[in-house]
Amino acid sequence: MTQKYYNFEKLTPDKDADISVYEEAIEFVFDNSDVTNIAISGAYGAGKSSVIESYEKKHDNKNFLHISLAHFEPTERNESEDSVKETTLEGKILNQLIHQIPVDRIPQTNFRVKKDVGRRNIIIITILLYVLLGSITFISMSNKIQNWVDALCDGRLKSLLAIFTNDFTVFFAAIALAGSAFICIYNAVKVQKNKNLFHKVTVQGNTIEIFENKDESYFDKYLNEVLYLFEQVEADVIVFEDMDRFNSNVIFERLREVNNLVNVHKYNKFKNKKRHKLINKIFRGKEKQYKPLRFFYLLRDDVFVTKDRTKFFDYIIPIVPVLDGTNSYDQFIRHLKKGNILEKFDSTFLQRLALYIDDMRVLKNVYNEFLVYMGNMIHIISNIEIIQLFKENRNLH
Numbered sequence: 001m002t003q004k005y006y007n008f009e010k011l012t013p014d015k016d017a018d019i020s021v022y023e024e025a026i027e028f029v030f031d032n033s034d035v036t037n038i039a040i041s042g043a044y045g046a047g048k049s050s051v052i053e054s055y056e057k058k059h060d061n062k063n064f065l066h067i068s069l070a071h072f073e074p075t076e077r078n079e080s081e082d083s084v085k086e087t088t089l090e091g092k093i094l095n096q097l098i099h100q101i102p103v104d105r106i107p108q109t110n111f112r113v114k115k116d117v118g119r120r121n122i123i124i125i126t127i128l129l130y131v132l133l134g135s136i137t138f139i140s141m142s143n144k145i146q147n148w149v150d151a152l153c154d155g156r157l158k159s160l161l162a163i164f165t166n167d168f169t170v171f172f173a174a175i176a177l178a179g180s181a182f183i184c185i186y187n188a189v190k191v192q193k194n195k196n197l198f199h200k201v202t203v204q205g206n207t208i209e210i211f212e213n214k215d216e217s218y219f220d221k222y223l224n225e226v227l228y229l230f231e232q233v234e235a236d237v238i239v240f241e242d243m244d245r246f247n248s249n250v251i252f253e254r255l256r257e258v259n260n261l262v263n264v265h266k267y268n269k270f271k272n273k274k275r276h277k278l279i280n281k282i283f284r285g286k287e288k289q290y291k292p293l294r295f296f297y298l299l300r301d302d303v304f305v306t307k308d309r310t311k312f313f314d315y316i317i318p319i320v321p322v323l324d325g326t327n328s329y330d331q332f333i334r335h336l337k338k339g340n341i342l343e344k345f346d347s348t349f350l351q352r353l354a355l356y357i358d359d360m361r362v363l364k365n366v367y368n369e370f371l372v373y374m375g376n377m378i379h380i381i382s383n384i385e386i387i388q389l390f391k392e393n394r395n396l397h
Helices: 020-030 048-058 086-098 119-140 142-150 156-165 167-195 218-231 250-275 277-283 306-312 328-338 347-354 360-377 383-391
Strands: 037-041 064-068 200-203 206-209 237-241 294-299 315-318
Touching (some): 037 048, 048 294, 250 294, 250 306, 328 360
Parallel strands (some): 037 294, 037 315, 237 294
């Protein structure tokens, strides 16, 4: 293994962060079934993702699903691009959601999801169709086969083929036909109900709707599709990250509505199952408890005004920034000591530099870039010139 001379820092969330206070605050959420829309609020770089991922790692009995919508400020701002349509955000959310759910769990979705059919399934379908068509052909031609065998001269071939002409063979073929036909029809109806492949059939000039649902409008179909997907998620929590970067509060309102409807459906199903306690004990064993689906929103503090925040969210967990202007100097010292390069810096320079850095990711990136500068130029220029390049680093503008 290659010897490492530099200690680089990753910019991803810390999964081993100290979450002593936050852990108890999150546990409070899971102790109250009516708390389902939760805000994890804090400034950019405060450590919101680190808190969630550290809790997730520590509590592997809870399933988290993450939906992250990256959106960053362009170099040249365009007023027409400041706000993103809510439909675009909905599409991004559904796109990420649908690709995190196993395809077998969402057979009724109208979205196209690619699935590897597999060689085994192809072989089974081929055998099934072969049995179906073979049994139909054999039964329909049984009389001709009987006459053809009777016309043969007595011998070994005739006695061998006579097996296919007795009543037992025809009866076995009829059973094979009935079984294969049932399986084919069952799967055809299942596909039709799930995918609705055939909408209309025309018979003698008259159009007939197949599996018609007259009461569904376009919006109902769309809403039902969304609810169906969220109901099939095998997760206790769905974490929405970076949605506040789009400057659209409407998407939060729609997600809250979806969360309420999903949990109403889940609770109704739970009550219906609870009515059949005897059946549940026989077939399911231990009775399950009701677990609502919770939405965690990771967002900055100024997305909603104070009153709207407390009305909209069921619970708010503020995240105290791990880095700001008051402790960035200490963080610089810690990282530079870890990298064994602290002696290359003047303390006055570091104190001035720390005033401009209030984001841990930026601090780590500045540290990483200095290591790269130093590694590439230490044999060409002096330490003082390396520091000068570091001062002109683009992260500090």
